[in-house]
Amino acid sequence: MTFYLIGTGRMAQFIATRLLGKGPQCLGIFGRNAEAAAQLAGQLGAPVLKTLSILPQPADAVLLAVSDSAIPFLAQQLPPQQGTVVHFSGTVSLHALLPHEGRAVCWPLYSIGTDIFPEIQIPAGSESSHEKARQTLESLAEALVLRLFDAPEATRRQLHLAAVFGNNFVNHLLCICEKLCREAALPQEVIRPLLAQTFARAISGNPCEMQTGPARRGDLGTQARHLGLLSDHPEWQRVYEAISDSIGHLYPVH
Amino acid sequence: MTFYLIGTGRMAQFIATRLLGKGPQCLGIFGRNAEAAAQLAGQLGAPVLKTLSILPQPADAVLLAVSDSAIPFLAQQLPPQQGTVVHFSGTVSLHALLPHEGRAVCWPLYSIGTDIFPEIQIPAGSESSHEKARQTLESLAEALVLRLFDAPEATRRQLHLAAVFGNNFVNHLLCICEKLCREAALPQEVIRPLLAQTFARAISGNPCEMQTGPARRGDLGTQARHLGLLSDHPEWQRVYEAISDSIGHLYPVH
Numbered sequence: 001m002t003f004y005l006i007g008t009g010r011m012a013q014f015i016a017t018r019l020l021g022k023g024p025q026c027l028g029i030f031g032r033n034a035e036a037a038a039q040l041a042g043q044l045g046a047p048v049l050k051t052l053s054i055l056p057q058p059a060d061a062v063l064l065a066v067s068d069s070a071i072p073f074l075a076q077q078l079p080p081q082q083g084t085v086v087h088f089s090g091t092v093s094l095h096a097l098l099p100h101e102g103r104a105v106c107w108p109l110y111s112i113g114t115d116i117f118p119e120i121q122i123p124a125g126s127e128s129s130h131e132k133a134r135q136t137l138e139s140l141a142e143a144l145v146l147r148l149f150d151a152p153e154a155t156r157r158q159l160h161l162a163a164v165f166g167n168n169f170v171n172h173l174l175c176i177c178e179k180l181c182r183e184a185a186l187p188q189e190v191i192r193p194l195l196a197q198t199f200a201r202a203i204s205g206n207p208c209e210m211q212t213g214p215a216r217r218g219d220l221g222t223q224a225r226h227l228g229l230l231s232d233h234p235e236w237q238r239v240y241e242a243i244s245d246s247i248g249h250l251y252p253v254h
Numbered sequence: 255m256t257f258y259l260i261g262t263g264r265m266a267q268f269i270a271t272r273l274l275g276k277g278p279q280c281l282g283i284f285g286r287n288a289e290a291a292a293q294l295a296g297q298l299g300a301p302v303l304k305t306l307s308i309l310p311q312p313a314d315a316v317l318l319a320v321s322d323s324a325i326p327f328l329a330q331q332l333p334p335q336q337g338t339v340v341h342f343s344g345t346v347s348l349h350a351l352l353p354h355e356g357r358a359v360c361w362p363l364y365s366i367g368t369d370i371f372p373e374i375q376i377p378a379g380s381e382s383s384h385e386k387a388r389q390t391l392e393s394l395a396e397a398l399v400l401r402l403f404d405a406p407e408a409t410r411r412q413l414h415l416a417a418v419f420g421n422n423f424v425n426h427l428l429c430i431c432e433k434l435c436r437e438a439a440l441p442q443e444v445i446r447p448l449l450a451q452t453f454a455r456a457i458s459g460n461p462c463e464m465q466t467g468p469a470r471r472g473d474l475g476t477q478a479r480h481l482g483l484l485s486d487h488p489e490w491q492r493v494y495e496a497i498s499d500s501i502g503h504l505y506p507v508h
Contacts, residue, residue: 091476109448111455121375123444149444158438161480162445166431167452169466169497170424174453175462175504177420184412190377190403191416192457198421199349199363199453203446208429213422222345226415235500242496243423245491250429 004028007065008036014112016040052077059083084136089147090160103129104137125151207253215244218253259283261319262290268366270294276397281313306331326350338390344414357383358391379405469498472507
């Protein structure tokens, strides 16, 4: 299998690192950042491309490892491909890769950074325009150590929303938690073991069955005292009330 | 050091397990559940007490490992102690241990269950009525492998609130996340590696500095689409809005 790699950011570096020494062979690198492109090209033993509008030879895949907004623009710059054009975004549709016939999405559900160990298997939501594109994507995923699962656009949208709750929103609650500790002049270390324990239990089991706390018990006295402690932070009071209401909705107290 | 252990629940079992074979010597066990009391007594090589109103001999500490509401009741049943009376709750005041002169609170910040490895050091918020009580508490904490930090009542209340955000509320968001995955017919497994990665980064660093997502970017279009996807769950919409507002409040987009 042969491929072109477009982009030089974290996703492109992740792809280059994981494909190095595997079966797929890189035919060229393209990127706005000339220095980063030269470095990736050296790493993969492939030439730097000066333009996308003429590619030196056909390839099985063109990998668009670029920002969401650049995907449709770059897809249209490419000459019509016989191989499969692939993007790696959770929020961009398969149509964004038109006019190419072979199109595929490969969205790794992981925060791609420089700290990804090479052989951790990462789940990746996938969609493809036809059978040949699907087969190309599967070969690519095997070399990238990704575990593909079917995720058409509506599924990706829902999963993106789920990730906002599970990641972005969880992170903000941990931020509030840290700030509350700091207000009490306590280092975050005193509460971290408890947070880590609860999180590990919740994701290894079923978090809905493990709910505890004042809202779960319908303990309105404690909730009122907590809202009082938050009087300097009306935006945290609203978070407290909204989540407590949602917990109360899920576990009515009789 | 000598002690009496009152209670037979998870906290009492935790104490018995951690003190077994250490310096402190148990002079007796008291508990409503006769079978559990006999088992703990066997484990610690101590007699079961029939009553609290007469204790066979003085002890350095009386450990009230019982439910919050039982603490003041049992403290009053005890004959006046020369030693230190200790409770293990985050929400009960030191005064609840009156009329005894030597009083101490030792609140382990951990969910105490049967899965606690014997030698994990657990942070514990502490308060004591005087110097002798503090010394007794320190000896006890050393044997229990607890790392004490000063936590007077106002601090414990604030920390309890912080734990509601960091534990109970985080757990509920993970529950919503799981339900959203299920609605998309996806197993929770596809998103767990991402959740675990983000959580590990957040608690090993500073979550406030690691905030990402549509609310952090001020991406109103994505937020409106997400609210649309949640139209069947108005209580989750309110959670989404309250947390997004709170994030927007903390990171104004210029």
